[in-house]
Amino acid sequence: MGVKVSVVVSVCDPGPADDAFDACVRSLLEQSLPAEQYEVIFADDGSTDGTREQLDTVAGVRENVRVLHLDHSGGPTRGRNVALSVARGDYVYFMNQYDRLEHSALQNMYGMAMRSGADVLVGRLAGEGTPLSAFTGSRERADVLRDRLLGLPTAHKLFRMGFLAENQIRFPDRPLAEQAFVTHAYLAARAIAIHAGQICCQVATPQEDGQEDPAALVAGLRTILDIVEAYTPPGQRRDRIQAHWFRVLGLRRLGGARFEAAGDHHRTVLFARLRELVQERVPARLDAYLPVHLRARAALLRADRQEELARLAAASRGTRLRAELQEVRWDQSVLTMDLAVEIVDAGGAPLRFHAENGRLYWMPPTPIEGLLAPEMADVTEAARRARMEVYIRDAQTGVVYFLPVTSTVQHGRDGDGVRVWAAGQARLDVGSAALGRPLRPGLWEVHVRMRGVHPARTRVARAEAPMNCAGVLADYPRRLVMPCWSGKGELSVCVEPQSFPESIALVSPRASVTHSDDDVYVVVPVPYVPPSGGPAVELVLRQMGGRGRGMTVPALVEPGVPGRLAGQLIAKVPVRRLGGEGCLGPGAWRPGLRTEGKDVDLRFTLEVGFRGHVRVRPAGTRPTPSLFRRIAARIPGYAALS
Structure with missing residues (x-):
């Protein structure tokens, strides 16, 4: 029987005594898949800290481990491409040096990939970062847009080797190489599957890179737009995918703390390069797929109004989602949380909208003449579709599960404007919240996200009003479940506290x-x-x-x-x-x-x-x-x- 899966791990100076790297290596060597059915390829990018010798020692005693000794290139791209040229598996999976595979990950992913005939299989990930909406359930035929796969841009996936070769899919030698590789694979694949039942990989939080080169960034974005145009015909699907990458890789860089901290020269060059891209490759019709505050950035970019864009970014600083817990109660063994969420500015004042003739229009936080045409500032439909999403996150593993939520959008007059907020209920059934299975013991953080006018997410902070912290014995075997506040004063749910005193300590604030x-x-x-x-x-x-x-x-x-x-x-x-x-x-x-x-x-x-x-x-x-x-x-x- 041949090799089923090749695991490619990018390595560069993790340190010979680094516990996280050791955990990564152990997780690869202790897979439930028999050793002769998978191989591990360490692509070492010129390490000088003793890592090469450490990996050679492992390879000397494990026949399914190989080490590629490469000259230093400063990134994982070259090593991954070299590994692809020598990999022997039917499928390949990519990891970084601090990630960790779960014990049965390769066996589970390979089994589902074979059953579904998938060219690409997306295994459930856990770790810091944006909640992964794609993992609400397993699917043998997933869709890039419907299942929000573009929100999973890293190469932590199972790719069929024959499929990559047939479509000549490799990592381009430029910034955003990983996003380009994954986008190419998504759009060229005949079948994409999602394995959501068990965690496959614990993904380490990536380190922040230094200041990006605007020219290289835009060149990488051009490559991704080329791929989208090559694999999708003109129409709404192409526009939505291009708008996604324009938003995530372009417009988001024109605001926020990182943009404001950059020097004037860097901001000027970034603005100029993105404006060139917009004029050549990003038609104005794509702006309709953007949240309204990013439509404003796009409009200022197209109009070459850099100073006003900087003022808008400064005025928007601190805008966030505020979630208020109104009540917690038990319905037998189901915990019900009544919540209200609203977008507020840095000072905590609710965002207000202009109302006219039954329509709602966005009001920018700083006056900007002729910023948006009325139809682009109109958020009536977005407000109508706005909804609250609630998910729980395991504080230890980072795994996320979404909860059933019923919510409504409400409006209210506030001076010369209108407030918009969502109110509703989230229900947590500890016996089935983990995709039909019981939650594991531990502390589960409660997170809230709002989609619609101004997408954002937050935690539920401790309010002045007392919370009913009564617990119940839920599911089978019977175990204590209780709402509580984390050490940072944020709403959590503890499943099976370690002891009677520990249960009291969790609510002692x-x-x-x-x-x-x-x-x-x-x-x-x-x-x-x-x-x-x-x-x-x-x-x-x-x-x-x-x-x-x-x-x-x-x-x-x-x-x-x-x-x-x-x-x-x-x-x-x-x-x-x-x-x-x-x-x-x-x-x-x-x-x-x-x-x-x-x-x-x-x-x-x-x-x-x-x-x-x-x-x-x-x-x-x-x-x-x-x-x-x-x-x-x-x-x-x-x-x-x-």
Whole structure:
């Protein structure tokens, strides 16, 4: 039996002791596919850190491993092309040096590729970056536009070797080579399949390159437009694909922090090069497929109005999506989250639109004369189609799953304009959220995305209003599931906390205090109290700074109503203005829970003032300086002494 899959890994100076690179190598050597049925080709781009010797050692004991020793070229393109010329597999898969294949990835992908007869198979990816809408389900016949495959531009895919040879598909020797290769393969393929059932590859976050050469960037974009024209007839499909690459690789570079940080010369050259491209290759009809704020950039680019484009970019800085959590509740074992999302500016003010004759028109954040024709500024249909999408992301692996959402678009008058927002419900069934399978244990982040007028995504930040953090025992086997806030104060869902104290720690930012004479009662929510009442718990308090004193007090746990009302942990703590043994004194105190001799830190701080008043501060916030420090800070030279 011949080689089924060749895996090509681009390598350049990862460091001989680099843990991430070692994990990559191990993942390749420990595949479930028998060793004689796959090969690994390391394309080493002139490493000088001992990597070549390390890889030669691996190849010396593993017959299915080969190393290509190449002169340094500064990128993966040449190595990938050389590897393609020597690869022996029926299919080839490309990786980078810090990526990691899952144990059964090659076996699963190859099996589906053979069943579907795919020229290209897109295996499920996990990692940082934009959520991957393509992986809402497996498909044996995927479509580039319908399934949003253009949002997956990297070469982490299974390509049939015969198909690449027949169509002479190689990585061009210029910037955007990977995007050009993948676009060529997408459009030339007779069959593209999506394997979404299991994670295939953990993709490492790419490092930011230095400042791009505008001429080289535009040359790479021209190559991609050439490929699109060669493989798609004139019409809407061609226009939509070209508009996508014009937006992602061109217009996005004319705004944002990177554009503003670049020097005047770089911005001028980039603007000029992109304008040449627009005049020659990008007809104005493509602008209809752009979000309205990028239509404005395109209009300014076509009109040669660079200074106004810079003003628009500066005025748009900080525009973002804001998501508000209105309610969390359980419907048996399904968690329902009521959310509202809206685009706001840097100051938090909602974006407003001009209303006239029943139509909505975009209002630029800075006045620009004759910027857009009325039909291009019209966002009525985009607002009508706007929708909220909610997905969960495994904080450990980066895998993403979209949740069922029902949402509506709402309008409201705001001064001389109209606000547009989406409101709706997302439902999380822990037993089936992973494409019909239960979610794995761990912390799952909740992310929100809005499509329509101004596409954007965000996390749900902790609101002032209390959240129902009651948990339930869901699915089979029975395990605790609970909404909570991450360490950064963002909405998450924890599946099967590691322990009873850990479940309390996750929701502890909602702690409160009540004063009574010379004591204070510390109250912390408890998501779920088992019928046994749980283990005995003590509240441990350690003074931050100063003498580092500590004290321990017993805590009482009161049960709530599973899924409806959280229980609570209550600890009575004595407080004295001057402090002393066995009581809280002025300063900041870090709390923890102790059960069976083990401590778990809670996510808040108790701050005690000189008058004995105690307040709760979320973890990570600076404590208020004491009265002494506030007075001393006014003394000349105090800062230097402290």
